[in-house]
Amino acid sequence: MVLIRTPKIWELSENEVTSETVYFNRRSFLKGLVGASIGASFFALTGCRASSSQTALEDSLKQPKIQFITTNPDFAVVDRPITEQDLAGRYNNFYEFGSTKNIWLKAQSLPTENWKVEVTGLVNKPKTYDLDDLKKSFPLEERIYRFRCVEAWSMVLPWVGFPMKELIKAVEPTSQAKFIRFSSYYDSKTIPGPTFHLGALPWPYQESLTIDEMANDLAFLALGIYGHDLPKQHGAPIRAVIPWKYGFKGAKSIVKIEFVEQQPATYWHTIVPNEYDFQANVNPTKPHPRWSQATEKFIGKGPGLSWEIKETLPYNGYGKYVASLYT
Numbered sequence: 001m002v003l004i005r006t007p008k009i010w011e012l013s014e015n016e017v018t019s020e021t022v023y024f025n026r027r028s029f030l031k032g033l034v035g036a037s038i039g040a041s042f043f044a045l046t047g048c049r050a051s052s053s054q055t056a057l058e059d060s061l062k063q064p065k066i067q068f069i070t071t072n073p074d075f076a077v078v079d080r081p082i083t084e085q086d087l088a089g090r091y092n093n094f095y096e097f098g099s100t101k102n103i104w105l106k107a108q109s110l111p112t113e114n115w116k117v118e119v120t121g122l123v124n125k126p127k128t129y130d131l132d133d134l135k136k137s138f139p140l141e142e143r144i145y146r147f148r149c150v151e152a153w154s155m156v157l158p159w160v161g162f163p164m165k166e167l168i169k170a171v172e173p174t175s176q177a178k179f180i181r182f183s184s185y186y187d188s189k190t191i192p193g194p195t196f197h198l199g200a201l202p203w204p205y206q207e208s209l210t211i212d213e214m215a216n217d218l219a220f221l222a223l224g225i226y227g228h229d230l231p232k233q234h235g236a237p238i239r240a241v242i243p244w245k246y247g248f249k250g251a252k253s254i255v256k257i258e259f260v261e262q263q264p265a266t267y268w269h270t271i272v273p274n275e276y277d278f279q280a281n282v283n284p285t286k287p288h289p290r291w292s293q294a295t296e297k298f299i300g301k302g303p304g305l306s307w308e309i310k311e312t313l314p315y316n317g318y319g320k321y322v323a324s325l326y327t
């Protein structure tokens with residue numbers, strides 16, 4: 001974002017991908033990394049940093065296991081490893097809790113009890129779901145997706161959830177519905193917001209897709225990550241994941257999904273329209289006004305928060321699924 005300071009490839013088998021040991025046993029992961037080439041380090045996870053704050057971080061990540069049917073083999077990422085869980089869990093964008101990447105602790109104050117998601121607008125069957133309804137109404141699966149932030153860093157993340165197209169089937173949009181607006185939870189009394197001042201920010205965080213984009217098989221609503229319910233810093237208890245678009249399109253902690261006729265205002269596009277366009281498809285040939293999008297810093301493995309420079313792929317590597325939407 002305008003205000004954000006941005007800072008050996010191997011293939012995991014499906015077993016390793018879903019294994020608890022890979023997710024939680026950092027040591028065994030690190031052993032496998034001896035000799036691996038690592039890019040610049042943000043900071044090393046050593047000494048006292050690895051003690052109490054590491055324990056608190058691990059606690060924030062130890063959410064209940066989430067039941068899902070299977071890891072969908074169609075979406076395996078074979079040229080990069082899954083990002084280590086504790087790297088993904090402490091390098092987040094969640095402006096409701098501040099403008100740095102280090103918001104995981106503050107995000108623990110997000111009140112997620114009795115969560116409800118209202119699905120409304122131009123639909124024949126509006127419905128308000130609680131989390132149990134969502135888990136029972138839709139078949140949950142794991143999908144391993146590339147994740148590309150507009151700030152030119154990337155990860156590979158194992159989400160658990162269901163395709164948005166299943167929600168479309170359930171609520172039956174009318175023919176007038178052309179766009180979907182996702183609204184995140186916001187309460188000015190309990191959510192601190194970022195420390196920068198730009199005047200009034202357009203809370204709640206809102207994002208939007210066209211209905212054709214939402215109907216694409218890739219568009220996903222995640223209830224979990226790394227085999228467990230979503231930790232708060234990742235946007236518990238439900239967030240959008242649209243892997244061919246920059247990460248800011250995926251609203252976290254969603255409370256409302258509305259089917260509407262006109263293109264809605266969205267958070268970053270409202271604040272800085274010339275830097276964050278509505279469509280926001282990952283495109284290495286279209287630089288951000290202030291930096292190139294041709295390459296990215298892939299954050300995959302430790303020790304510490306490190307990266308490798310990778311080429312950015314058109315549509316983040318998902319062109320075969322989505323390029324036809326834009327012809």
Ligand code: MTE
Pocket residue numbers: 091092093094095096148149150184205233234235246247248249250251252253
């Ligand atoms: N959703 C809300 N509500 N607030 C945010 O600040 N940041 C977006 C997106 N969704 C954001 C949000 C951005 S810029 C990115 S890159 C991703 O969340 C980061 O997701 P992660 O922290 O789980 O990696």
